[in-house]
Amino acid sequence: MANFDMMRRLARDEGGKIILLVLDGLGGLPLEATGKTELETANTPNMDKLAGAGSLGAIVPVARGISPGSGPAHLALFGYDPIQFDIGRGVLSAFGVGMDVQWNDVMARGNFATLDENGIVTDRRAGRISTEEAEKRLDVLRSIEIPGVTITLKAEKEYRFVLHVRGEGLSGHVADTDPQVTGEPMQKAVPTSEEPAAQFTADIINQWVGKAVQALKGYEPANGVLLRGVAMDPNLPKYNDVYRLKAACVAVYPMYKGVSKLVGMTVIDTYDINEPQEEFEKVAGIWGDYDFIFCHVKRPDSLGEDGNFDGKAAYIEKVDAALPTLLNLNPDVLMITGDHSTPAKLRSHSWHPVPFLLHAPATTMPSGADHFGERICYKGPLGIFPSADIMPLALAHALRLDRYGA
């Protein structure tokens, strides 16, 4: 895998323009042994043409057999080895719910939990209370004040929420308070590094948790809070520094905007936008201003998670029908892929390598394929390779990399 030092050393300021189109959860499985996958079933004349003239391969988001979450899967697409860059859950959750994150804020992912009269955790998910029920309790917790910091809380889904702390001298080096098993009490927050800021932050968290448990008395089954993934913005290397790319993100869901922000992309306003056609028009609208545009289409993943095979195939067709709006921009490099597979058959993210299409008229080895699909991609000229390699590949095809060595 090419590394960032090498990218920094080789990346040029000038070169071709790149589009990365991500159909979330694109990869699928056939429902029957003899059948076709969602993508193989979909009628996609535009992608099929691109598959023939362009190159094909398949990408592995994290490692063989590993089903990634959306955070690591997207980091990989952006060139960040998701094992090396293990972003704290708190940060991803904060971005996921669209919180305003500054570099010195600390965030944690919270669970409502059930405590018995002795303070022992009896249910780590508080009976999976609804988001509505969680909101009621968050309202109670919002009245808690801790001197020296500002605390913001936001519901995620069901029993999950995000704790966001802003103030001077904070640190992300604090262990989880979640004991991970029932039958144990909540853990005290303890620093995991020697720096005074870590002890200071642990103290603040312990004060807040203490007050929270007081305030939640009578709010069973959600009368406790467990915190995980305490973290600050990981200060990832940024696209303009590493790749010398002026990059933008066109995505509808906050999570994807968040990950894009982490790597230094400009997040384009997509208020009131929903359909692929509208997203692609947004891309066209900013085309002159950026070297690299990441465009994210969420629905194939959701439909896969719903087990809706036909719906997912139909949605892929809808994306294909809108493609000419991107093709008319004549990008030097167009990549079409997914962050991970979400086969309707499995109703969840999976580990299967994701079909990857790279169209770069000036520089690709044409695959000669007659369609875009999983199995033809597995045998494609690009082989099966880590997702984190698509960025060096894209830069190469955009003629944005100097030669390595004499």
Add this chain to the structure above:
Amino acid sequence: MANFDMMRRLARDEGGKIILLVLDGLGGLPLEATGKTELETANTPNMDKLAGAGSLGAIVPVARGISPGSGPAHLALFGYDPIQFDIGRGVLSAFGVGMDVQWNDVMARGNFATLDENGIVTDRRAGRISTEEAEKRLDVLRSIEIPGVTITLKAEKEYRFVLHVRGEGLSGHVADTDPQVTGEPMQKAVPTSEEPAAQFTADIINQWVGKAVQALKGYEPANGVLLRGVAMDPNLPKYNDVYRLKAACVAVYPMYKGVSKLVGMTVIDTYDINEPQEEFEKVAGIWGDYDFIFCHVKRPDSLGEDGNFDGKAAYIEKVDAALPTLLNLNPDVLMITGDHSTPAKLRSHSWHPVPFLLHAPATTMPSGADHFGERICYKGPLGIFPSADIMPLALAHALRLDRYGA
């Protein structure tokens, strides 16, 4: 990737004989989407037969998307991870111009540059003066003497030259004097390690640069010198130690002889030789004396860089026609590949994986292919893999490796 410790542990003293035939810049691209590459176009009956009976794959010299120089690309073929073994430019250049290099010499790559009256660099390449013009200035600089060391200068191409320093107590740990941008003065040479030898070497370089600038007064536009890649022989692990191979190099160009020397091959005299047929006869002539012969054919790369698609295809045919001279030796392992791709379409080295053919009658998985070409190699039984893995593979096919573990 197999590593040298493993090779040292497993390599046997006995086994089959190996030929590595490198067609420099072998990999190509079709000129049109529907067309064939240079190699796919060439009529290569001998290679085609070997491709069918032998195994096929494709190799990645450095990393996906990275276009390598010839130095790192050959190091990779020889089994040295070119990222780990990042050989200083000075050493490669010195070998490239055929200088006599001893283990304790220090070398640097030089540029003639233009300085204004305040010593500010206004052109890092001195208007790209010709090699002839550079030679005139080198003659001036050859009169400079620095006590305690012997300095040798040799022209590379145009404004480039090699500075070679021989003496006691030198070090390669000295930073570039090239500011890398115009508008800045030349940098003083500074040591990059604590050892006294580094300071001593930096002092010598600064003395030499000072005298050089004095001597070049009036020689505008080439009145300054910038040095990069100060380095000593990296003392790479050697073929006989790591692989237990008595290895020889048959190459015409100094650069390739140089890299072969770095890894401990015996460099065969090729004075007056030019054609593949002559090189192969040279291989035949020394066949009894070596376990491993690296044979390098330069022209496909040069023709690719000239954008001469037909010429490159024709030259590949010429190599194919000469192949029987190698085949008559009945090597246990014959590998045919390139160091990198040089598609005529791109007129430069590229990142595309390089076709790799491995013919070992006793041990290969026959591909059943009907020709030798990029796309059939990408789908070959060996897959797409790092160039640095071909040596372990060759040793295995020559039955020169012990089993790993009980």
